Amino acid sequence: MTKVVAIYICKNMGLPMQQVPTVNALAGLGLEGDRYALGQGAYSKAAREAIRHVTLFGAEALEAANRELSASFAPHETRRNILTEGIELNNLIGREFLVGPVRMRGLELCDPCGRPSKLAAKEGFATAFLNRGGLRAEILSSGPISPGDPIAVL
Numbered sequence: 001m002t003k004v005v006a007i008y009i010c011k012n013m014g015l016p017m018q019q020v021p022t023v024n025a026l027a028g029l030g031l032e033g034d035r036y037a038l039g040q041g042a043y044s045k046a047a048r049e050a051i052r053h054v055t056l057f058g059a060e061a062l063e064a065a066n067r068e069l070s071a072s073f074a075p076h077e078t079r080r081n082i083l084t085e086g087i088e089l090n091n092l093i094g095r096e097f098l099v100g101p102v103r104m105r106g107l108e109l110c111d112p113c114g115r116p117s118k119l120a121a122k123e124g125f126a127t128a129f130l131n132r133g134g135l136r137a138e139i140l141s142s143g144p145i146s147p148g149d150p151i152a153v154l
Contacts, residue, residue, distance in 0.1 A: 002086040002151040004099060005059055008076050009034035017076040022146040025102040025139045030054060031081055055080040055110045056099075057134030058089055065128040073125060080110065080134045087151050089135040096140070100149030103141040110134040 008017040009031050023031045030037030030053040037053070057080040066072040075083050082099065092106030112129035 002084065004145060004147050004149045004151065005083040005085050006075055006147055007031075007082055007145060009081060011035060011038065017079060019076060022144055025054070025099075025104075025141075025143055025145055027139050027142045028053075030139065031145075034081065052136060053139040054082060054104065054137050055134050056082045056084050056089055056137060057110070058087065058132070059083055059085045061089075061129070061132035061134070065132060068128045069123075071123070078125075078129070078134070082145070084151060087153075090131070092135055092137070092153065096154040098150075098152045098154065100145045101141075101143040102139065102145055103154070104137040104139055107136050107138055110136045 007020050007023050009020055009023060010017045011033060012035055015035075020033075023033070026032055026037060034054075057075075057078055059075075062073070062075060062078065062083070089106070090109060093108060094106060096103060096105050098104070109131070110133045112126045112133035
């Protein structure tokens with residue numbers, strides 16, 4: 001079964017990501033209480049404009065990348081919002097899907113950068129997570145998302 005495993009947000013760039021039991025997705029904006037919905041993310045004012053409503057990443061990709069690293073990354077240290085299970089996120093670019101009742105569209109791969117390594121004081125994130133760094137998605141409809149919610153491609 002494809003599903004949400006965990007949800008993480010933070011209010012401002014550089015602060016630790018916090019796991020939350022549920023979150024409200026806000027169409028056209030992001031996750032309620034998250035830095036990108038608040039315009040406070042590290043890349044909110046980046047020269048390259050991109051929709052940064054939400055990021056999803058796979059538990060399987062996290063496990064595979066961590067096998068290559070001397071110091072593993074915990075899910076919250078990846079700086080991604082929604083940990084998933086059982087779905088190949090790379091295949092969702094340009095496709096609409098549901099996360100629980102919330103409709104989203106996959107926009108682009110969330111290519112890994114050095115920021116998670118810097119903030120977690122651990123080496124190797126950008127290399128280990130290459131081609132498995134997750135998916136950046138646009139939120140098309142509002143609603144609650146909780147761990148255990150199914151993920152379905154439309």
